[in-house]
Amino acid sequence: xxEVTTETFSKTSNLYRVLYFxxxxxxxxEDVDGWGNIHLMGLAVGVVWDxxxxxxxxxxxxxxxxxxxxxxxxxxxxxxxxxxxDYGVLQPYADFDLHEITTFDMLDDIKAKLNHRLSLNHLAxxxxxxxxxxxxxxxxQWYKEGKIDKIVEYCxxxxxxxxxxxxxxxxxxxxKYKTRSGVAxxxxxxxxxxxxx
Numbered sequence: 001x002x003e004v005t006t007e008t009f010s011k012t013s014n015l016y017r018v019l020y021f022x023x024x025x026x027x028x029x030e031d032v033d034g035w036g037n038i039h040l041m042g043l044a045v046g047v048v049w050d051x052x053x054x055x056x057x058x059x060x061x062x063x064x065x066x067x068x069x070x071x072x073x074x075x076x077x078x079x080x081x082x083x084x085x086d087y088g089v090l091q092p093y094a095d096f097d098l099h100e101i102t103t104f105d106m107l108d109d110i111k112a113k114l115n116h117r118l119s120l121n122h123l124a125x126x127x128x129x130x131x132x133x134x135x136x137x138x139x140x141q142w143y144k145e146g147k148i149d150k151i152v153e154y155c156x157x158x159x160x161x162x163x164x165x166x167x168x169x170x171x172x173x174x175x176k177y178k179t180r181s182g183v184a185x186x187x188x189x190x191x192x193x194x195x196x197x
Contacts, residue, residue: 038088
């Protein structure tokens with residue numbers, strides 16, 4: 001039902017369901033013997049911002065299949081390192097290849113343009129004057145301490161930064177960063193939802 005509604009909605013009002021997505025894991029790379037085992041890290045919390053409904057949706061591990069279904073309703077999923085990392089973590093909970101979902105990964109695009117990676121935090125600080133509320137290691141600690149509410153809050157902040165960065169790039173046609181020697185620069189981007197869908 002969702003997909004039909006979304007499709008009709010898209011055509012009639014030229015609006016798309018863009019889902020901005022991030023997740024936090026239960027285990028670190030160290031816990032699972034390296035980055036080659038992302039699929040073993042386990043979902044602690046997944047958060048989605050839905051552009052049509054204008055609100056956050058949060059999912060715990062026992063709701064992982066609901067998160068997968070939610071992502072399926074998207075015209076476009078937007079994330080940062082989402083294809084390699086987030087989908088890698090979430091894949092064991094899905095019965096289809098998550099890469100079939102129309103997805104735009106900002107990190108992939110930036111890396112292709114600059115030939116190196118930049119962190120979400122770096123881009124948020126330079127483009128939006130804001131930053132992530134903490135780092136992922138804190139989230140792992142909170143998971144061990146059972147502070148799930150704190151992880152949800154932290155993950156929502158990450159999703160907000162992801163969304164705001166994408167929307168800034170879409171509106172202005174560039175984002176800002178600093179070179180390794182500290183020179184402020186603009187990176188041209190072509191982040192138009194109707195093209196990416």
